[in-house]
Amino acid sequence: MQSSFFDALDALARSAQIRIDRREGSAHPRFPNVIYPLDYGFLDGTTAADGGGVDVFVGNCAGAGVTAVALTVDAGKRDVEVKVLLDCTPGEIDGVSAFLSGTLRLGRTIVHR
Template sequence: MGDKGFNTSFEGPLFRELLSRPVRLDRPKGSRHPRFPSIVYPVDYGYVDLKSVDGEGLDVFVGTLPEHRVTGVILCLDLMKQELEPKVLISCTSEEIGIVRNFLEQELHMLVWSSSDAA
């Protein structure tokens, strides 16, 4: 599914390195945002120990596909923080990718661009 002109196979050294690192889930599906308790995470959310633009770990959403692979990348513009930050989708179905995208746009009020190859 991806955007024309972009390679959305999510293979190669960058993605192999990302997948070789443990995912630390700090907000399992159904958990509430620590500062905004009305916001509930619809998919497991956490990070890997690769520094992102905010100086923290690289954010990831982890879905329910049985194979451990990168299924998409979402770039989020957080207008409050004035940051453009990637969110990596690991093992997410097409439905989960849509859910995550909607969550980021509707609940967290971010502007998003995404590319995916989920089944």
């Protein structure tokens, strides 16, 4: 069953244009000490629970497809999100995990493909 979930995410990612609004190494627009470990944006033409596009971190392993998803909880905002990790190496997945839990202080679980 997990395989069909990731296959569906691959199809979604392939059918959507990726819009990067925060480049790797760039600072968050409101929090200058928050530096993004990878390109971060969303899948254009998709809808997440917050009404925006599905969030995506894009790594440097072109062609790998969806390698993991991050399930996040922001208790302060009372918000739950799914973030797609696309074309990420195992080290990049670990970096995103550390960024989400350490830098952003979000509850998170990473589900690997």
